[in-house]
Amino acid sequence: MSGRRRTLVVAGNGMVGHRLLETLVERGATAEWDIVTFCEEPRVAYDRVALSSLFAxxxxxxxxxxxxxxxxxxxxxxxxxxxVTTLDRERGCVVSQRGVRVDYDAVVLATGSVPFVPPVPGRDARGCFVYRTVDDLEAIRDFATATGCRVGAVVGGGLLGLEAANALKSLGLETHVVEFAPRLMPAQIDDRGSAALRSRVEELGVVVHTGTATSEIVRGSDGRVKGMRFTAASPQGAAPEDLSVDLVVFSAGIRPRDDLARSAGLAMGERGGVVVDEACRTSDPAVYAIGECALAVGRLWGLVAPGYQMAAVVADRILGGDRSFTGSDLSTKLKLMGVDVASFGDAFGTTPGAEAITFDDPVTKVYKRVVVGPAPAAADGRTSGRTSGRTSGTTSVRPVLGGILVGDATMYDTLVQMSRGAMPTPERLELLIFPARTTGEGAGAGLGVGALAGNALICSCNTVTKEQICAAVADGCTDVAGVKACTRAGTGCGGCIPLVSGLVRHELLAAGVEVRNDLCEHFAFSRQELFDIVRAQRIGSFSELLSAHGRGRGCEICKPAVASMLATLGDAYILDGxxxxxxxxxxxxxxxxxRDGTYSVVPRVPGGEITPDQLIAIGHVAKDFGLYTKITGGQRIDLFGARVDQLPHIWQRLVDAGMESGHAYGKALRTVKSCVGRNWCRFGVQDSTALAIDLELRYRGLRSPHKVKAAVSGCSRECAEAQSKDFGVIATEQGWNLYVCGNGGLKPQHGVLLASDIDRETVIRYLDRFLMFYIRTADRLERTATWLNKLDGGLDYLRRVVVDDCLGLCAEFEVDMARHVAGYRCEWKATIEDPERMARFRTFxxxxxxxxxxxxxxxxGQPRPAYAHEKPDPALLALGGTP
Amino acid sequence: MTITETHALAPTWVDVCPFDWLISGRGVCALVGGRQVAVFRVDDELFALSNFDPFSQSFVLSRGIAGSRGDRLKVASPIFKQSFDLHTGACLDDATVSVATYAARVSDGQVQVACP
Incomplete structure (x- = not known):
């Protein structure tokens, strides 16, 4: 409370400048400091990294x-x-463009950088742009739409150049990328990686010109860009042909914005940038510089993560701390035009003795290169501290030094940790870069988080190590959200969250902490426990359950889960009250x-049997509403592309044609698929279609922990694939075999035989019991296969419950199912019959x-949602279209 | 505090719908000055934020489920389920992401959103 308040001036409110402000506020600096920020752009800090999303x-x-x-x-x-236009160090004040004068105690320069425009003739023609700010993008869009541009070119095939090319594609322009170097992204990836990237980018319709120097921008008589002339970048190259273009974006690198520091007489780097020390202090101790304008540890840092680290250092120093910036990891992983590209460590293998293991698949266009150093015994000549964190051992395995990944970057985290020496290298390193295998040798080669060394850097944006995360867990954090709040890990780019989550789980288990199966933060019960509570206490609403047994306001996990229980146990229309x-x-x-916010509609086709009239009706509806139609795996027809306001009209037509909801939208019974069976088939021994229809009509609309799929086959040839379903029935000479808990989805698993040669009534009785037992006891989103795998006692126990009634619950199960069958109503029909319910279906x-x-x-010949680059002018639409 | 160069004009209030059309915990989408705005009611409180979900790049937030995380009220996107703070628009699952928020009020039983 004592002493006068001091003033800090922050010049620049970009991503790094704003991170500084946030950190200062979080750490309570405003108790002593008045912080005055100058923001040159007409808008305060925004996410420049996501700039191209403006066109999407x-x-x-x-x-x-x-x-x-x-x-x-x-x-x-x-x-x-x-x-800020003047930094007057003698008087200790800054003066702004508009004449605002502020006396300071300290200044932070966070002025960023400007795009570099190569000095080619014609570069100031109308239609030439740079790519850095929201204003730049708006100018590009306005010009492209106002003048009807057709062809655009980006000068520069680096990371930013490809981003800019993506933006031009999104505008619907024929897009060219012109790169001086012989390959794309020359600073990050090698020739073969670039070749993979190039073929992927070309697949998207972008024309790539490498080894090409732009010699002139040709201007038309109206002063607008008309074309480009080139020369070959190397004397051997053939002279490239001229190109007709309407718009040019320069994205050939950035230069630090250091003129303010230069005119204030601060020490500068030879090629620009404000020289700073470990504290990010310039040659004047009252002036700091951070981000892209700073020359720290002898170089410029053109990425946001090192900028954030500098911001943290300066915040700490201003508050009297002693944190230092000693360099940053320039490993990058990004998605360029939907293509994964990553580069880390010694990507090019410049370390003496380094060699590379590569995987290069020109068919799938995946390229992976892992650079390894000499085996440790021969590594005497290595000087870096890279080995310091390596777990000791006698292995002769060669250390990972760096690498390049194009098209598939799933092993990035693991490889980066290995290159930092934070995780031991496995003996058969090559298995790591081969396409993932789920079984056999090489499965799970990704090692566990337990193998990470304590000093392993988990979050590079905020410099958080494994030790810090483990300490946070030891101090009581039990989930990712807690660790994020406590350490800031995962609050930058978010790329490390899977690692953080794995670490938290690993540490909790290691500490013997009970990992609870709570549904979510609002209920300290598992789904099964909650179901029992709802059922036993005859709870009729979510709010009743929440006030009696929960806390908070609920969320997207518990609300639908409880709605599903209420639907199973009651018979009310699911959208009332x-x-x-x-x-x-x-x-x-x-x-x-x-994905585009529209909906698909699936009428029920019980057993896959459909009349010509119903087929025609579905066809008419699809045609009249312009819907995309596709036959599903469950023997029905899915109609895609319906807007909210069209849904009731579509249902009206389908209901009028005698169809009903297929519950494709619900965690509920989907379909009972069937083969044609005895009625037609030479081999069929039972009427599988009739049984499938009966079962589908019996269990339609039954809400369950996850979707339920079923099938009935008319003979042992099993054409309906019943053994891959949650329940499946296969005809025998004597009756039916009943299989349960099969799955064909994420993790295929054959169903198990619950009972054989049983009659139709017994099939239905066992199924009633089986389904109700599953609904009561499974976890949320747990399919029957997973449920059975976790069930204590497995199939034997399941058989004792369902067939032998060892729990004495079967009568209850059957009553619950009978109530469901009696209470079933088609939800669409109930909706279109009620004007109040219909009123909900509006877009605005x-x-x-x-x-x-x-x-x-x-x-x-059918509609599909436009991808971002195909939309006429998405940025304008995002603002709402017409004014 | 000093804020220079912001619009000091009084906002224009745009009608959305009668307050009693809203169901607590659910949203509607309104067009406000050409922008898509998701309007939520939680008990008797009103919230308005952009309908745009930055993760899926589609306009769907109004169709998410509102609820709470800790003591913050939030809505979860119906597409990939990221949550957004109803008060600030900040994404609770990714600190680098947020959506715009708008002022909302009830006037004469009518929900209104300020047109920016």
Missing amino acids: GASPEDLELVRPGFFEQVGLSVHVGDA EQASLQDTNDHFLANLQ VNSDRTDDNVVFVTER
Whole structure:
């Protein structure tokens, strides 16, 4: 409380400048400091890394990094649209472009960088742009739409150049990338990696010109870009042909914005950048520099992670600490135009004695290269501290030094840890870069998190090590959210979260902590326990259950789970009263949400049997509403691309044609698939279609922990694939064999034989019991196969419960099922009969307009959602289309 | 505090729907000055945020389930289930992501959102 308040000026409110402010506020600096920020752009800090998403439907607001009300906190102020132009170190003040003068005690320069535009003639023609800010992107978009551009070119085939190319593609332009070097991303990846990247990028329709120097931008008589002229980058190369283009984006690297520091007389690097020491202090101890304008540890750092580390160092120093910036890991993993690209450590193998193991698959266009050093015995000449963290051992395995991954970067985390010496290298390293195998040799070659050394860097954005995370768990953090709050691990790019999560689980188990099976943070019960509570206490609503047995307001996990229990135990329409607020969007709109926000609709086709009239009706509906149609694996027809407001009209037509909901949207019985059976087939021994229809109609609409699929086959040839279903029935000469707990999905598993040669009534009795037992005792989203694998006593126990009634619960199970069968109503029919329920199906509650962002293109004669680059002008649409 | 160069004009309030149309814990989507805004009611509180889900790049947040995490009220995107703070728009699962928020009020029984 004593002493005068001091003033800190922060010049620049980019990603790094803002991270500094956040850290200072978090650490309580505003108790002593008034922090004045100058933000040159017309908008405060935003996520520049995600800039290209502006052309894929995001709005500038979506990129904002500044929490609402952030600058209204005491001790903070911001001048938006104003930049510091003078740093007067003698008087200890800064003056801004608009004449604002602030006396400072300390200054932080976070002025970032500017795009480098190579000095080619014509570079100032109309239609030439750079790619750095929201304004740049808006200018590109406005020009492209106003002048009807058709062809665009990006000068620069590095990381940013490819991002810019992606943006041009999103605008619908024919896109060219012109790179001086003989390959794409020359700084990060080698020739073969670039070849894989190039063929993937070309598949997307981008034309790549490497080894090509731009010699001139040709201007038309109207002053606009008309074309480009090139020369070969090397004397041997053939002279490339001219190119006609309407728009050019320069993305050939960045240069630090250091003019403010230069005119203030601070020490500068030879090739630009403000020289700073380990404290990120410039040659004036009252002035710091961070991010892309700073020359730290002898180099510039053009990535956000090192910038964030510098911000943390300066915040600490300002508060009297002694943290240092001693360099940063430049490993990068990113998705460029949907292609995974990663580069880490000594990617090019420049260490003496280094060799590389490569996997190069030109068919799938996957390239992986792992650089290994000499075996430890011969490694005397190595000087770096790389080996310091390596777990000791007598292995002659060669250390991982670095690598390049293109097209598949799943092993990135593991390999990076190995290259840092934080994880031992396995003997057969090559298995790590071969395509994943699920069984046999090489399975699970990824080693466990337990193998990581204590000093292993887990989160490079915030410099958090394994030790720190383990300490947080030891101090009482029991989940990823807790560890994030406590250590900041995973709060940067988020790439390390799977590792953090694995570590937390590993540490908890190692400490013998009971890993609870709670449904979510709102209920300290497993799904099975909650089901028993709901059933035993006849609880009729979520709020009743929450107030009696839970806490908080619920979430997307517990609400639908409880709604499902209420639906199983009661027979009310699932969208009445409070239940409406509990359902997932699929159940809420009785349709399946697709990636573009539209829905698909699946009418029930019991047993896969459908009349010509019903087929025609479905065809008419699809045609009239412009829906994409596809036959599903469950022998029915899925209609895609319906908007919310179309759903009731579609159902009306389907219900009128005698069809009903297929519950494809619900965690419920889906289909009972069948073969044609004895009625037609030469080999069939029973009427499998009739039994399939009966079973499907009996269990339709039955809400369960996960979807339930079934099938009936008319003979042992098993054409309906019943053994891969949650329940399957196969005809025998004497009756039916009943199989349960099969699965064909994520982890295929054959069903097990529960009973053989039983009659139709017994099949139904056992199934009633089996399904109710599963619904009562399984975890949320647990299919029958997984449930059985976890069931104590396994199949024998299941048989004793279902066949021998060892728990004495079978009568209850049968009563519960009878109530379900009696209470079934088609949810669509119940919806279209009630105007109040129909009112819910609107895209906008206050307008009859439809969503402009839903755009289809035609492929193979049918509609499909447009990908971002195919939308006419997605950025404009994101802002809402017409004013 | 000092904020220069922000719009000091009084906001225009756009009608959304009667308050009693809203179901607690659920949202609706409104068009406000051409933008898609997701409006949620939790008990008697109102929230408005962008309908755009940055993870799926689609306009769907209004169709998520509202609830809480710790003491923060939030909505989970229906596509990949990331949660967003209803008060601030900050993504609770990825600190680098957030969506815009808007002022909302009830006036004469009518829900209104401020047009930015």
